[in-house]
Amino acid sequence: MKQIDFSRTKINGGFWAQKQNLVRDVAVNAVYDRFKETGRFDAFKFDKSVNPHFFWDSDVAKWIEGVAYLTHEKREPRLEAIVDELVAEIAKNRDECGYFNIYHQIIEPEKRFKIRDNHELYCAGHLIEAGVAYYEATGKRELLDLMCDYADYIEKRFVIDKDTDFITPGHEEIELALVRLYDCTGEKRYLELAKFFVDERGVNEEQGYDWAGNIYNQSHKPVREQFTAEGHAVRAVYLYCAMADIARKYGDVSLKEACEKLFDDIAERKMYITGGIGSSHLGEAFTAPYDLPNLVSYTESCAALGLALFAHRMLLLDNDSKYANVVERAIYNGFLSSISLDGKSYFYTNPLEIMPDLHKRDSSTRDNSMWLPITQRQEVFWCSCCPPNIVRFIPSIANFLYTCDDNTVYVHQFMHSEGTVSIGGKDVKITQKTDYPYDGKIEICTDSDVRLAIRIPDWCNSYEGETIKGYAFFDAKANEPIVIDFEMKPFFVGANPRVAFDCGKYAVQNGPLVYCMESCDNGKMLRDLHLDAGADFTLGYDEELGVPTLTIDAYRRRETDKLYYRKADDFIDFYKTSATLIPYFAFANRGEAEMQVWHFVK
């Protein structure tokens, strides 16, 4: 199976075009401004007046990657100039051996490669990805070359001289970056270096993460023996991405099997209905199976994004739609909620339930018994990994569209687009016309005869044709569109009762979109709004948010001041009303409000 790079596909309308424009017009600049204000850009000048944090390099590197991806479709001279200036600073300030790390060169030069959790290789990985992306987008190879030098130096220190104080990085990322560097340069040493970091992880006792130990950064076992997703969720899925890459490049069966088990552990036991993962704020981590609390959910934006990256890589190992279904779940819900509708502000965490009143819980003391995520998106965070990750992710969203083998193009995702797929040695133009995810009708057309495998989404229960692992196969004729219509009808979803906090409740989904209720539409005490599971949903449109709405009959109790009452008593009679839901990704765009994904039904 072969990945079809997004760079030859243009999202030329519909849902994702709007999101991509938002990144181009707003987000890439908003993130730049905030990073500029906080000194992240000036840090590259080794300006000693800014106090660089050890992961700032990666924040800016992801932003560069975002600029590169935007550039494929339309050059952005102002942004390119900023990148070129950054590259010049890196060239000027890097150590002559190739090493570049703002924090460690300025603040702790004596600690180079001595502290496992100091994100040196993580930053290097993001800079490598930026170098590859910027070269592929603009043809400018200076950053790429600098990063090759850096990778060579890393190889020297970690593989040849072995004189570092740790063997594998505390925060994974460089592994998948080195695979990309290999793909871009053809230099096998980089692939082998990636494999080295994957293979060595968890083999020797290494520096753990202070209170959280080795499981926190997936170093508790050799990776081929890791079958359950553990520890820091972003680190985990970045590692699993690299494992899937290495498994494919080397035909490594045991690594592939570990990846499969890790994926299933996430998708069947540790994933929110939104595709969010990592339910605990402590360690930003995976916890026990089925432990998916809604109010205290952590579900970092980067983790949902990373899960999509991992799931899509699994498609290159096995054409099973379960992987593409998870990509879809994450990108339309738990990832997409991370950016405001105006593109200016971001969620680091993406809760599935918000009760603002609970934040007042310990008014008489000073803290909360429960850690509660923030209720409103912010423009910048101290730890600002998510905003630039969003900026690089959305412009490259078409990466998820296709893979192919020698004679079949697999259509995994549905986006209004026009692209070129190289298959069996020739280029095939492939267009999709669709209002997905708001409408299930997709028209796919190719300019040559080609076999298409189209994913039947897991939410679709009306497709009656034959499928193999969730894909329907079609022999497409040149310029004869295939029209497939996945009927979208809102439906209720239950969770396994093992998920304690969803028990007795149901979520609402329409197509791939998970819906939620906000108090803006329904008044406070959403929890007491019981949806009529026997009624039909009415589709509407919210002009202010620009998103579809679902309205349904519902019941709630009359207000009373009584604390406890006999169920049989009259005054608590439920009265009929209605409930309006909006797509989850659109929540928290109208000020602080109650929000919930899981509802009682009647």
Added chain:
Amino acid sequence: MKQIDFSRTKINGGFWAQKQNLVRDVAVNAVYDRFKETGRFDAFKFDKSVNPHFFWDSDVAKWIEGVAYLTHEKREPRLEAIVDELVAEIAKNRDECGYFNIYHQIIEPEKRFKIRDNHELYCAGHLIEAGVAYYEATGKRELLDLMCDYADYIEKRFVIDKDTDFITPGHEEIELALVRLYDCTGEKRYLELAKFFVDERGVNEEQGYDWAGNIYNQSHKPVREQFTAEGHAVRAVYLYCAMADIARKYGDVSLKEACEKLFDDIAERKMYITGGIGSSHLGEAFTAPYDLPNLVSYTESCAALGLALFAHRMLLLDNDSKYANVVERAIYNGFLSSISLDGKSYFYTNPLEIMPDLHKRDSSTRDNSMWLPITQRQEVFWCSCCPPNIVRFIPSIANFLYTCDDNTVYVHQFMHSEGTVSIGGKDVKITQKTDYPYDGKIEICTDSDVRLAIRIPDWCNSYEGETIKGYAFFDAKANEPIVIDFEMKPFFVGANPRVAFDCGKYAVQNGPLVYCMESCDNGKMLRDLHLDAGADFTLGYDEELGVPTLTIDAYRRRETDKLYYRKADDFIDFYKTSATLIPYFAFANRGEAEMQVWHFVK
């Protein structure tokens, strides 16, 4: 209104006799043994090898009070000898000025009355209560005299010399103790000292409690301006007890009004269905109205006990059954759960829901996102205020039975007993025959003609006679029993939907007893056991626990490994089963198990 002291009432059978025997046979000795082991008794010898904590004096003082109360019915020479020895040590070791405080005399003598939160006056208060109780039970007045000296010294320092570093204590208790000392000795200065501590509270800026501030110990406002229950729950209700006492003794209307508002704030907004209060472990405190989470409930045993004390004192200000109803709720549920059925172990916190699996939540890290209470009773705690509080509370439980005015005996609680009430200058014998709380039938008999006001419990909805503020009035004839039968039929209780964590759920109550489910009887995943609200309960009996049970039709889902599913899908069909409930007070007597008070219904 006059309080009828328990000392002339014998609980001569039934429910509370069994609990009192448990204290006499087991608990008083178990607590002694644990306190002996931990050095709390040897500390009174000023044995420097033990490292006394600053509240140890109070732990032992409450135990002495328990011994005293047991003594009314039957002398306990072994225990009395221990008390006498302790009293001798106090006499020997106290400062010549009358001051006695183990911690401050041994460890920080230079800090006497300098640190508001060091519990000096709290310990003094409990020692005073012990002195009064021991004198009243045994006629031995040495401890009482020592405590009078101590109270005199406190008056000198705080009221006359005013040379202390704080004006009112950080932990209330001495106020109500001084009222008792006045009642016992007739020395008005003690009552005035109590009033002084009540009046001065919150008037001047005083030492707050480190992170929690002045609201933590009810010092944020003068007490007559405190209308909402705030801060540390035990401290709060001890203060409110004293406020009610002072209001009554002085006919202080504004203080009475504050008490009424505080009571209503608790009973209508901040009280668990079990009568537990103080929902947050942070500061062991009251929080916002309706904030009554079940899993993370703190609900300290001492707080439920203190609420009963406060509510009963309110009956002396106003014959409103709402106060006695709260006493009943607390003593049969949130207080009584604090002691194991074998009397050996105790809960400090009394959760309303236990999911042992949640304690494993952050297996991959090291802590919990949520503070969770312990799931099993313990024999001793580092902070062991609750066990001796239980030991003094149960033997004096008959204090809650009666109050009287000049011509009416108010019967607030129902316990199989034989007692003497002094009314209108003469003694009236009053007996109750009842299996309460397991049966609602009560036979009350007096040996003279007397007017009786019998509380109609709030759970009873079948009584059809006339009532005034929840009391039915009877002219009892000498030796002609009045038989009243409050029909007990299990019923479902709902909570105000403002109580977030009870929303969509119902509790089960039979008479005054709140029932709960445990996984011992019902298998795991209690949360997915939906009780059939239309079905009838079957009464049973659990031989092992020696408590009644309730069984009812219920539904639960078949096990599946699927994480999410369409509600319409078949495999999650609910199947019919049954659920068995036991009284809440009997939970956690069969090893660690799931437990819940609030259930889904179908």
